[in-house]
Amino acid sequence: MATRKYEQRLRAAGAEETRQRILAAVDERLRAAPSEPVSVDRVAKQAGVARSTVYLVFGSRSGLLGAYTDHVFERAGFERLVENVALPDSRERMVDGLRIGTEIFAADRDVFRALYSMSSLDPDAVGGAIEGWEERRTAGLAAIAARLDKAGLLRPGVTAKQAADQLWIYTSFDVFDLLFTGRGMSVEETSGAIIDMAVRSLLADPS
Numbered sequence: 001m002a003t004r005k006y007e008q009r010l011r012a013a014g015a016e017e018t019r020q021r022i023l024a025a026v027d028e029r030l031r032a033a034p035s036e037p038v039s040v041d042r043v044a045k046q047a048g049v050a051r052s053t054v055y056l057v058f059g060s061r062s063g064l065l066g067a068y069t070d071h072v073f074e075r076a077g078f079e080r081l082v083e084n085v086a087l088p089d090s091r092e093r094m095v096d097g098l099r100i101g102t103e104i105f106a107a108d109r110d111v112f113r114a115l116y117s118m119s120s121l122d123p124d125a126v127g128g129a130i131e132g133w134e135e136r137r138t139a140g141l142a143a144i145a146a147r148l149d150k151a152g153l154l155r156p157g158v159t160a161k162q163a164a165d166q167l168w169i170y171t172s173f174d175v176f177d178l179l180f181t182g183r184g185m186s187v188e189e190t191s192g193a194i195i196d197m198a199v200r201s202l203l204a205d206p207s
Contacts, residue, residue, distance in 0.1 A: 019057055022047045026068045027111065034114035037122055038065060062125045069115055069129035076107040081140065090147040091203065095195055097144060098171065102191035105176045116173050141167040148202070155204045163202050170198050 025046035029038055040061050044051045058064040080100045087093040105112050119130035145163035148154050154163055169175060171194075179190045199206045 015057070018049060018053065022049065022054055022057060022064070023068055023071050026064065030111055030114045034110065034117070037118075038125070040064065062128065065125045066129035069126065069133065072108055072111055072115065073104070073133060076104040078104060080104075085140075090144070090151045091153055094144050094148060094167070094198065097140075098195045098198055099191045101171045102176055102194060103187060105173055106180060106187040106190070109177070109180065112173055113177065137171065138168060141171065153203055153205070155202060158202060166201055167198060170194050
């Protein structure tokens with residue numbers, strides 16, 4: 001029985017190592033040629049596995065790219081946004097969430113740029129994965145806006161829906177990249193600019 005469990009652990013460890021090697025190959029392909037569609041054949045060759053192994057592990061090309069998208073968000077620190085939900089102060093939660101979101105995009109800017117571009121150019125493969133993350137972002141921002149509204153922190157005339165819509169704009173990858181890449185700002189300057197816009201436009205007391 002002990003021998004069988006040991007063999008099972010070895011197989012599980014080998015399967016995970018193969019999975020990580022394939023994801024690393026996708027990473028290398030996106031960084032080397034961000035404008036080219038990701039080819040399963042090239043990924044398999046880069047990872048040193050058979051093409052059939054990629055399909056065995058991920059099911060399909062879209063499954064592979066969906067898993068890779070999840071991997072990138074998790075690697076960049078999405079868990080920090082999950083922890084942000086527990087902050088009791090609504091204003092602090094908004095500000096901290098804006099800062100963390102900026103740092104997540106900055107952690108892998110080139111890969112995020114490729115993924116968001118591919119979601120439009122290759123919707124069947126990447127669009128669904130990015131859409132899923134965008135839905136989570138939208139829901140999280142609606143919750144933040146609702147808490148700000150309930151705490152009486154929003155500017156007069158600004159509804160929770162309007163606040164959520166503005167936060168959705170401020171936390172988008174495109175706004176981040178316009179400042180970070182387009183304006184050449186540092187991560188700190190980018191998050192500072194986004195936080196300043198949100199505070200001034202949404203909160204009754206921006207001080």
